[in-house]
Ligand SMILES: Nc1nc2c(ncn2[C@@H]2O[C@H](COP(=O)(O)OP(=O)(O)O)[C@@H](O)[C@H]2O)c(=O)[nH]1
């Protein structure tokens with residue numbers, strides 16, 4: 001068989017599973033560490049429930065995934081997960097989901113492994129969203145998930161520190177309301193309100209404009225130029241103020 005004929009014949013099979021995200025839809029990628037419960041508990045000697053070296057490895061990983069060829073307007077991380085909001089007009093790889101998923105999970109896994117010095121693998125899913133309201137809701141959802149997880153994790157590990165077994169700590173938290181968990185933690189000596197914001201709300205990454213004093217090379221006089229820089233926000237706002245932040249990034253994106 002001629003190569004061209006063989007090529008045409010085989011391409012049909014190769015491209016059969018290609019799926020694309022429709023133009024105009026917002027696109028979010030969420031990466032999640034694979035088996036990180038085992039990794040964080042058994043393989044790495046991490047601080048519990050939050051570890052700064054792990055946090056910094058996640059920060060490196062987000063920055064890397066925001067700088068590996070896609071137009072990402074907002075990055076967010078909490079626990080072992082990362083969400084990336086693409087520019088609405090991003091057309092990288094023709095918006096083919098399997099390209100996006102495989103590249104992002106590969107890039108994130110490689111970067112995290114280098115940062116942590118231990119093998120860490122991420123899965124990835126693409127979430128297409130038809131409206132800006134849903135994008136705002138998505139990030140509010142992840143923010144509230146961070147908040148709930150932080151409260152439960154602090155309760156769990158404080159109980160373990162004071163001698164409770166895995167079962168006892170798990171059972172003690174079952175069916176407890178947020179207010180009850182806050183109270184329980186308070187009894188164990190920790191005021192949840194005073195814990196670092198990054199633990200309760202996650203960390204956001206977005207670009208901001210700033211003016212830089214430079215020199216006009218033609219006239220050789222000082223001038224001001226507009227530049228953008230990536231902000232790592234460890235004090236993200238909550239609730240309606242967080243919605244406003246996400247919405248402002250979408251407006252920039254328009
Ligand atoms: N010790 C420690 N564990 C962490 C930290 N951040 C995330 N984890 C753990 O990572 C795991 C992430 O949860 P999940 O994705 O649901 O579990 P997985 O399926 O095993 O990856 C949880 O068990 C968290 O306790 C950290 O800073 N310190």
Ligand SMILES: [Mg+2]
Nearest residue numbers: 032033036080
């Ligand atoms: Mg995970």
